Amino acid sequence: MEAVPRKTTIREVARAASVGIGTISRVLNSSSQVSRETRARVLEAIRRLGFRPNAQARRILKRRTEMVCFLLSNRDFLHPFHARILQGVESYATSVKQHVLFAALHYSPRTPPERIDLPPVLQEHGLIDGLILAGTIYPNLLRRIESIHMPFVAFSNNVVGMGEEQQYDQVGFDDFNGTLHATRYLIGKGHRKIVFAADISYPWLEHRFEGYREGMREKKLKPVLITARNSQSFVDFGQESAGRILSRRSRTTAVVAGNDEIAYGLWRSLQRHGTKVPEDISLVGFDDREEALLMDPPLSTVRVHKEEIGETCMKMLLERLHHPRMTFSQRILPTEFVIRGTVRQL
Amino acid sequence: MEAVPRKTTIREVARAASVGIGTISRVLNSSSQVSRETRARVLEAIRRLGFRPNAQARRILKRRTEMVCFLLSNRDFLHPFHARILQGVESYATSVKQHVLFAALHYSPRTPPERIDLPPVLQEHGLIDGLILAGTIYPNLLRRIESIHMPFVAFSNNVVGMGEEQQYDQVGFDDFNGTLHATRYLIGKGHRKIVFAADISYPWLEHRFEGYREGMREKKLKPVLITARNSQSFVDFGQESAGRILSRRSRTTAVVAGNDEIAYGLWRSLQRHGTKVPEDISLVGFDDREEALLMDPPLSTVRVHKEEIGETCMKMLLERLHHPRMTFSQRILPTEFVIRGTVRQL
DNA sequence: TCAAGGCTTGGAACTGGTTCCACACCCTAA
DNA sequence: TTAGGGTGTGGAACCAGTTCCAAGCCTTGA
Numbered sequence: 001m002e003a004v005p006r007k008t009t010i011r012e013v014a015r016a017a018s019v020g021i022g023t024i025s026r027v028l029n030s031s032s033q034v035s036r037e038t039r040a041r042v043l044e045a046i047r048r049l050g051f052r053p054n055a056q057a058r059r060i061l062k063r064r065t066e067m068v069c070f071l072l073s074n075r076d077f078l079h080p081f082h083a084r085i086l087q088g089v090e091s092y093a094t095s096v097k098q099h100v101l102f103a104a105l106h107y108s109p110r111t112p113p114e115r116i117d118l119p120p121v122l123q124e125h126g127l128i129d130g131l132i133l134a135g136t137i138y139p140n141l142l143r144r145i146e147s148i149h150m151p152f153v154a155f156s157n158n159v160v161g162m163g164e165e166q167q168y169d170q171v172g173f174d175d176f177n178g179t180l181h182a183t184r185y186l187i188g189k190g191h192r193k194i195v196f197a198a199d200i201s202y203p204w205l206e207h208r209f210e211g212y213r214e215g216m217r218e219k220k221l222k223p224v225l226i227t228a229r230n231s232q233s234f235v236d237f238g239q240e241s242a243g244r245i246l247s248r249r250s251r252t253t254a255v256v257a258g259n260d261e262i263a264y265g266l267w268r269s270l271q272r273h274g275t276k277v278p279e280d281i282s283l284v285g286f287d288d289r290e291e292a293l294l295m296d297p298p299l300s301t302v303r304v305h306k307e308e309i310g311e312t313c314m315k316m317l318l319e320r321l322h323h324p325r326m327t328f329s330q331r332i333l334p335t336e337f338v339i340r341g342t343v344r345q346l
Numbered sequence: 347m348e349a350v351p352r353k354t355t356i357r358e359v360a361r362a363a364s365v366g367i368g369t370i371s372r373v374l375n376s377s378s379q380v381s382r383e384t385r386a387r388v389l390e391a392i393r394r395l396g397f398r399p400n401a402q403a404r405r406i407l408k409r410r411t412e413m414v415c416f417l418l419s420n421r422d423f424l425h426p427f428h429a430r431i432l433q434g435v436e437s438y439a440t441s442v443k444q445h446v447l448f449a450a451l452h453y454s455p456r457t458p459p460e461r462i463d464l465p466p467v468l469q470e471h472g473l474i475d476g477l478i479l480a481g482t483i484y485p486n487l488l489r490r491i492e493s494i495h496m497p498f499v500a501f502s503n504n505v506v507g508m509g510e511e512q513q514y515d516q517v518g519f520d521d522f523n524g525t526l527h528a529t530r531y532l533i534g535k536g537h538r539k540i541v542f543a544a545d546i547s548y549p550w551l552e553h554r555f556e557g558y559r560e561g562m563r564e565k566k567l568k569p570v571l572i573t574a575r576n577s578q579s580f581v582d583f584g585q586e587s588a589g590r591i592l593s594r595r596s597r598t599t600a601v602v603a604g605n606d607e608i609a610y611g612l613w614r615s616l617q618r619h620g621t622k623v624p625e626d627i628s629l630v631g632f633d634d635r636e637e638a639l640l641m642d643p644p645l646s647t648v649r650v651h652k653e654e655i656g657e658t659c660m661k662m663l664l665e666r667l668h669h670p671r672m673t674f675s676q677r678i679l680p681t682e683f684v685i686r687g688t689v690r691q692l
Numbered sequence: 693t694c695a696a697g698g699c700t701t702g703g704a705a706c707t708g709g710t711t712c713c714a715c716a717c718c719c720t721a722a
Numbered sequence: 723t724t725a726g727g728g729t730g731t732g733g734a735a736c737c738a739g740t741t742c743c744a745a746g747c748c749t750t751g752a
Contacts, residue, residue, distance in 0.1 A: 010708065011709095019731075022732060094465055100449070101448070294637065366701060380701085706741075714731100
């Protein structure tokens with residue numbers, strides 16, 4: 001590869017401004033005081049020569065790269081949900097002069113930690129200061145990251161199968177209170193026969209179920225969980241559960257779907273059965289994905305502030321970098337129930 | 347910020363293996379020959395000390411950072427379409443040991459080039475080798491990038507208002523042949539009254555319209571363009587155009603939508619009018635977005651290979667970096683018509 | 693036996709910044 | 723007049739690699 005042409009260096013600027021190299025460095029870092037005239041002379045020389053300091057050289061001495069990596073694991077594609085988290089990370093990072101590297105990783109939950117093949121970014125030394133983990137996170141990946149001593153923050157509603165003791169920083173949103181509020185809202189609208197549709201073997205869907213259950217318990221109502229077998233996708237799951245809901249003996253008046261995709265599948269399948277939303281049955285989702293607005297009427301759902309999650313991840317990572325010995329913490333961001341058109345007053 | 351603890355250096359490894367520092371470097375770069383025994387001894391020392399070379403130091407001398415930036419411009423959020431391009435870039439980049447920085451930029455087409463405020467990644471020297479531009483690209487941004495002498499490749503179906511002379515590398519997909527094939531397919535299925543729905547003030551939608559027009563001309567059929575005023579979004583546009591299509595005197599049997607979002611809006615609105623797809627009217631889209639599969643029946647559409655676009659961008663950028671004086675080129679990737687359920691044989 | 697040439701190897705010099713020590717200068721107080 | 727402190731400045735040393743030249747060793751051929 002042809003090398004990039006040599007650029008102006010600090011020494012050439014020093015010569016041009018008739019000062020020492022140290023002075024140039026001081027001007028660049030606007031640190032310790034430099035006399036007004038000297039500073040002006042240096043700045044003029046910098047401008048004239050079109051000098052821009054070499055970022056790499058600075059990093060060696062500073063032992064800080066001002067770069068972090070956003071690592072997306074076990075996702076076939078960059079889902080809009082995670083894409084927005086990435087954007088939140090990027091936008092906050094830029095505002096504090098940090099750069100964001102994007103990397104993806106596929107691994108099995110059963111691979112022993114030391115055998116997980118990390119992307120090149122994490123294999124080099126001194127390329128990044130820290131890491132933001134998103135996607136599906138299994139304990140073996142956490143172990144692996146710990147083994148290379150890379151500071152990290154996990155976006156963790158998707159951390160699967162971790163015990164109590166928290167050995168890392170995490171950011172998440174409030175699954176439990178999200179469905180709790182949604183359920184209270186439905187009850188407030190006069191609904192009593194409310195079911196919850198999701199496969200709760202996913203831990204985050206289980207948390208949502210717990211929120212729903214709590215909401216029902218508060219009013220002494222009976223919680224009902226609807227599940228479907230063999231569904232290919234969440235949309236599929238929703239479609240299958242529609243039949244189960246319609247065939248129940250006592251008529252269901254509202255459904256809390258585990259997420260917006262399930263809600264979408266449910267809606268489409270109900271429509272095909274001639275059951276109207278919200279006239280015949282009310283429906284709420286979770287996540288506030290783009291699809292929620294594509295539905296007709298638009299879906300009432302629990303909004304998750306994705307950009308804010310990204311921003312919070314980045315903030316926590318910077319705190320960790322500033323204070324390596326700080327105790328680990330977990331930040332749970334609140335959700336918001338957005339009222340649109342799929343819930344009817346009974 | 348606390349500095350990262352000092353790591354093992356090449357000199358310590360040299361001491362441990364009782365060789366010179368040059369030898370360590372040679373082993374690391376597996377370049378010029380080192381005797382089998384020496385190499386083994388060095389590798390053993392590296393393993394024992396857990397040495398990983400500092401990426402930054404290497405980059406100063408190499409004058410290459412092995413990093414590129416994926417710059418998304420003027421998008422409120424990282425749309426699944428661009429997210430997949432990013433993934434294509436990342437996955438190819440990783441396979442050739444390059445890293446990808448993600449950055450976003452918002453600017454107005456009317457800002458003079460020199461006033462465009464580039465993200466920090468582009469302001470530093472020696473941080474990245476090159477740039478992949480995606481999003482909406484206006485000439486002023488191209489001028490601005492040229493002014494900092496940063497090699498770049500543009501993903502260019504979205505380049506707005508550029509003249510003939512091509513002063514940069516670009517990758518795009520074949521809008522024209524995409525709709526041409528879709529139109530031929532419809533005609534092959536016996537359709538004659540086919541309309542095209544889109545706002546062709548967008549250059550890429552105009553290209554698609556041209557492809558449709560060519561397909562109609564081949565069979566001496568009359569092309570008809572359907573547009574809607576004041577639509578907020580493409581989905582909206584589709585919804586509004588449904589009415590216009592249904593109120594035409596001669597009955598339309600098929601619609602080529604400018605993109606999948608228009609097709610989605612169209613489908614939903616037709617459904618509400620009691621018009622069934624494909625029984626009453628056939629429909630094809632363009633882009634093959636996720637929504638296409640959410641429709642019922644799933645949408646027949648023109649697939650754009652998004653990951654491949656990303657991969658091609660990365661490949662072209664690397665070629666440009668290897669051969670800075672190479673003449674600029676444009677690569678147009680073919681599209682593919684995917685047959686699903688929204689077209690009926692007449 | 694000795695020169696020539698190839699293969700290894702050591703390490704000085706270098707990259708382009710930052711850091712820090714020494715020193716010059718000026719002002720003030722003893 | 724001199725000691726003492728603060729400010730401003732130059733540049734050597736440094737960071738952690740790469741590059742390259744010189745030199746040592748071995749083999750081969752005359």
